[in-house]
Amino acid sequence: MAGLLIVSVGSDLLPAQRPQLRGGGHFIADHGPRPPLPSKPARRGRGQLREGLRYVAGIPELLVPLLMMALVGTFAYEFQVVLPVLASHTLHGGARAYGFMTASLGSERSEEGWSPPPGATPASAR
Numbered sequence: 001m002a003g004l005l006i007v008s009v010g011s012d013l014l015p016a017q018r019p020q021l022r023g024g025g026h027f028i029a030d031h032g033p034r035p036p037l038p039s040k041p042a043r044r045g046r047g048q049l050r051e052g053l054r055y056v057a058g059i060p061e062l063l064v065p066l067l068m069m070a071l072v073g074t075f076a077y078e079f080q081v082v083l084p085v086l087a088s089h090t091l092h093g094g095a096r097a098y099g100f101m102t103a104s105l106g107s108e109r110s111e112e113g114w115s116p117p118p119g120a121t122p123a124s125a126r
């Protein structure tokens with residue numbers, strides 16, 4: 001529905017019409033439970049990082065996600081550094097080569113999102 005509204009009216013009216021598009025969601029957001037008030041920040045001191053890591057190490061529910069984030073972050077975020085280096089040094093291109101590489105990655109992802117998995121049958125054939 002929002003896509004049709006954007007196509008027919010344009011996106012200029014959408015911030016003003018947002019509560020109407022959400023239906024009753026704005027009522028819940030306005031009259032629901034209030035978030036707690038922010039607390040005062042702790043004073044900085046020596047050893048706070050070690051103390052925090054020691055605390056997390058004692059609680060597996062915190063340690064496992066922290067280690068997974070470190071592992072995934074190590075291998076996922078280096079991609080933003082390696083791809084431009086690959087474009088410039090290996091492919092001997094510049095910003096244009098890098099742009100084509102990132103555009104092709106984006107088009108592949110959007111194609112995967114819209115195409116059915118291999119071997120899937122259309123709903124009309126069932």
